[in-house]
Each structure stands twice: as C-alpha cells, then as structure tokens.
Amino acid sequence: MRDRNFLLENNAKPIWHPMAHPAEMRAQPPRIVMKAEGVHVTDIDGKTVLDAVGGLWNVNLGYSCDPIKKAISDQLGALPYYSSFRGTSTGPSIELAFELTEWFKPEGMVRAFFTSGGSDSVETALRLARQYWKIKGQADRTKFLALKKGYHGTHFGGASVNGNANFRRNYEPLLPGVFHIPAPSTYRNPFNETDPAKLAQLCATAMEDEIAFQGPDTIAAFIMEPVLGAGGVIVPPDSFMPLAREICDRYGILMIADEVVTGFGRTGAWSGSRLWGVRPDMMTIAKAITSGYFPLGATLIGETVATAFEADTSSFGSIGHGYTYSGHPVGCAAGLAALAETRRLRLDENAAARGEDLAAALAQLKARHPIVGDVRSKGLMAALELVTDRDSKKAADKKTMARVADAAYEAGVMLRVSGNTIILSPPLILTSADVTRIAEGIDAGLSAAG
Ligand SMILES: Cc1ncc(COP(=O)(O)O)c(C=O)c1O
Structure with a gap:
C-alpha cells in the first residue's frame, strides 16, 4: 500500500463517498x-476509539472474529468463485441456505435467494412480490405500501419505497x-399522539x-x-407490526419485513419479526449475515x-432475476x-442485556443535557435526537451535530450522525464497561455542544 502522505493527500479526491457531498468531503476530508x-x-x-457504530450496523461480532477470517481464507483456497446461475451450485451456498431457513423457521422462512x-x-423482494401476483393471475397487483421515514436501500425499487x-x-x-403511510413515531407524528397503543x-x-383508496x-406488498x-x-x-400483519391478511397483501439491520440479534431477538411475534411473507437480510467481513x-x-x-406450470414461475455474486462461495462460507x-x-x-444498560445510560x-430531545432504543440499536429546545423540538443544526461527534x-468514541440524530449500533459482543465508555464519550460530545 502507498504511504501515509499519499493517503492524506488523496483522501476524498479520486473517491466519492456514499451519502455525502463530494465538495464537502474534499473541504473536510x-x-x-x-x-x-x-x-x-x-x-x-x-x-484508537470504541466503534459505537459497529461499522455500519453490521459488525456484530467485532473485528477479531478468527473463525470468520479462517472460513474466508479456507474458501479462497478451495474455490474463490463460482456462479449460482442455472446449471451450477456451490457447497457453501447450499449449506448457508439450509442454515438460514432453519434459523428463521419461527418466522416461516423456507427458501433463500442470495444477493x-x-x-x-x-x-x-419487490420483484418477487410482483411476480408472485402474476403467477396467481392477479397481474393488477403491482403497487407497494411503505412507511414514511423507512429506509430500504438505494436501488430504484428501494428508493421508491424509501x-x-x-x-x-x-x-x-x-x-x-x-x-407511504405515517411512521409510528411517538416523538413526531402527524396526529400529535404520544400514547403508543393509540398511535399504532x-x-x-x-x-x-x-x-381502500387504492x-x-x-396492491402487491407492504x-x-x-x-x-x-x-x-x-x-x-x-x-403496530401485528396490526399491519392483520391488515395485510385481510386484503391479501404480502408483507415484506426488511430485516437488513434487525436480522441477527440487534434488537435483542433473533429478528425484528420474532420480536413482535409476526410471520412475514418475505424477509430481507444482509449486513450482519457475515458480520460485515464479506x-x-x-x-x-x-x-x-x-x-x-x-x-407454477406456466412460464411465470421462472426467476428472471439474479446477481453475478448471488451465492458467492466465499461470502456464504x-x-x-x-x-x-x-x-x-x-x-x-x-x-x-447490554441494550438495557445502554438505555439506562442514555436516559441519564x-x-x-437539555439538548437531547428524545432517546430511543431497542436492544443495541439506539438514537439520541438533538434539538434546540424541547418545546419546539427544532432540530439541532449541522455544526452542533459535528461538534458532538468530534x-x-x-474522548475515544466513534459516533454516527444522521441529520439531527446520533445513531448507535455497536458490535453485539459489547461489555458493560464498553457501554459506560460509550456513555462517557457521548457525555463529552454533548457537553461540547451545550
Ligand atoms: C433496513 C435497510 N434496508 C436496506 C439497506 C440497504 O443495504 P445496503 O446498504 O447493504 O445495500 C439498509 C442499509 O442500511 C437498511 O438499513
């Protein structure tokens, strides 16, 4: 690799970063x-700092998981790549599909399509939902319902339901x-409703x-x-999610649970669907599936x-969809x-358990700190929403947020800022002492802003 000066000199120059303005990144690498x-x-x-972001919601096992590193290196030696398109399959992809359907059996999952x-x-998931209705002879079911404030990635389909x-x-x-329908957020919702059951x-x-209006x-799916x-x-x-499942059932609409973040224990349950006692029709997973290693x-x-x-006995059941790296043997290993x-x-x-420690620390x-308007968490996903004052709930500005993070x-803790919110998604191997250090780091950040 080139030296330190090269990296500093070229930082944010030839590379454009996701979710950032290129000129801003150049000005402040x-x-x-x-x-x-x-x-x-x-x-x-x-x-060296404690990574309270967990990479990007994904490094659940931390950065020193030797069994994953060994599995990757062994698989690179045996078979670095082969395709899963019609005609061939690989050992790790068959085995991982089997394990995932076992793992997510309580949610009713029986097949896996790798991405x-x-x-x-x-x-x-969106494409399979459309295709499902064509197979069922209801080709008019093409629309999608989603929640405001939801995030479903950046492809055109995902951005559309975003x-x-x-x-x-x-x-x-x-x-x-x-x-889109209103997000069930007790802190900000169009009904000014703070009672969770009434809001749901x-x-x-x-x-x-x-x-009813559409x-x-x-409607294909929610x-x-x-x-x-x-x-x-x-x-x-x-x-809320059980109510949404009932509504989907009543109108024959498919339910897709986007578990890309919530999929492997982050909320304190093995999936968000299991947390709420819901069996969706499809689930999307990624991120912690390899703990971010691949x-x-x-x-x-x-x-x-x-x-x-x-x-299906017509041609509608054939899947005209897939990726070169669907079922990548190294990823599956x-x-x-x-x-x-x-x-x-x-x-x-x-x-x-650590989520409870973290929730208690954030409440303190x-x-x-009056700048903290709201604190929210489930397991080890948490957010602090910063405001100029609690009555108006006016969002804290960009400069304030940067001051907190810096x-x-x-003080030794990496935080992630999104708008006026500090997002926490630390590795799930966190200890109580790590929770204390995260709280101390945020405390230092909030004191600098206040
Ligand atoms: C719920 C959810 N869905 C989809 C995505 C998109 O995943 P990726 O960035 O791996 O494409 C994300 C990413 O953060 C996510 O949080």
Missing part, C-alpha cells in the same frame, strides 16, 4: 480508518404506484384507508423495517410465496462461520 481489533478501530494518526447486500435483497425525501428527490421520478391504531387506520386488488433504523431508530409500538445478503421466502412459484459464532455467543441475549444523559471522538 473524512477520518481514515486503518485497522481494528475487538470493538475498537484505529485511525491513520494511531488514535450482494441489503439494497439487492430489497430489490429482489420514506425519506433526502434519498428520493434527486433521483425522481421513481417507481410509480408506491404509497391511528397508523394502522391510515394504512387501511390508503388500501383498491386492495391493486414493506417495513420492524424497527426503523436509518430513519432514526424509530421503535414502533408493540402492537458483502452478502439474502431474500428469504415464506411458504405462501415459495409454494406459488414452485407449483463467511456467513456460515458468522452464524455459528452468533449462535454460540448468544448475541441476542447480550444485545438485550437526557436528564442532564468531541466524542476526541
């Missing part, structure tokens, strides 16, 4: 992360026939109204994250959809090792 160990990352200046990441998984204008405006027109009912009614027989991640860790009231994702398919495809470690270490239980920070970094 990003930190260069050089190495990592356990739950810590070290930058080009040799500064290269979360956006691919969402795209696959509920945040920042990810939509510059790319419109998007897919026609997509309709209001949002469910809005969903049903939209279905015509139930025109997609939601069980806990909304990138939208600011919005934890729906307990009753790009991989999957769309999991439940019995209803699988049966329709497999029983990494996935098998990550799954085994995730199960062995009972990361769901640790996320639940909110009590001490001061926290100086």
